[in-house]
Amino acid sequence: MLTITTYDWVPEAPRGWVRELRPAWACAEAGLPYRFDTVPLKPKSAAHLARQPFGQVPILRDGDIELWESGACVLHIAERSEALKPRDAAGRAEVLSLIFAALNSVEPLELFRQYVHIFDPVPAAQPSAIKALQARLAMLEDAWDGRAFAAAGRFTAADILLADVLRASAAAGQLDGHPQLADYVARLTARPAFRKVHDEQVARFQAADARQAAR
Incomplete structure (x- = not known):
């Protein structure tokens, strides 16, 4: 079973936004058990910093392997699971490109x-x-071209990362002028696996x- 490390508590504002949601969503979509x-x-x-030098979450443990950074965990x-990443070379390349676009070209801004x-x-x-x-x-909206998903013509790991990045923009009203992206975020965050996690x-x-409070 995969183990996802998160915080024991956060204030109200970031609840629903802590990034352990990303690997949990990936597990839920792939049907993989996790705790x-x-x-x-x-x-x-010191124990946390030994596992993650910036003191952040998530951390993913898979047997003897540990990874940190949400993108690495989702990858x-x-x-x-083929449910998250196609096996054909072209599909895999598109998924990888959109994963890194989400994390490197969109999320920093x-x-x-x-x-x-x-x-x-x-x-x-x-x-x-x-x-x-x-x-x-605007550049992403122009390139979207009516697609239903980010890459490979179906739901993949790229959607987990891109939709989670874009939902923050949507919540701040930043997608109001980008109808395709707004529709994409609404559809992806309505998925049962997302709602669950x-x-x-x-x-x-x-x-x-x-x-x-009980202490």
């Missing part, structure tokens, strides 16, 4: 928008962050609230 273990959100323990799970919105004390920086993200989203995450952190 969770936890590390404290803070302070970071590892995809190697175990969405994270920059979030950072500026939450932390930057200079409001003048916010329009530039939004402009950069919007330019990248999303609701599990929220419930798990709510249960942690109850445990803390």
Whole structure:
């Protein structure tokens, strides 16, 4: 059984957004059994930092193998299931390209928008962050060409990563001018496997609230 390490508790705002959702979604789509273990959100323990040098989650354990970074975890799970990664060379190449596009070409700009919105004390920086993200989203929308899924003509690991990146943009209203991407996010996040792991995450952190209150 695969073990996914996540935090033992997070505040309300990030619930439903912690990135252990990505490998959990991959497992749920592939029909692979998985379980969770936890590390404290803070302070970071020496044991946690020994496993993940930035003190982040997720960490995936598969027997004697451990991986970290959500993209690496999802790719590892995809190697175990054709449901997430086609076997033909062309399909695999397209899936890999879209996985790295999601994580390297789209997500950094969405994270920059979030950072500026939450932390930057200079409001003048916010329009530039939004402009950069919007330019990248417009390019993706133009290339989408009516497709139902990101790559290979069907659901794959690329959809797990791209849809999870784009749903943050959607939640902030950044997909309002990109109807194909907005429809894509709505469809992907309505999938039973996504709903299952999303609701599990929220419930798990709510249960942690109850445990803390009982102490």
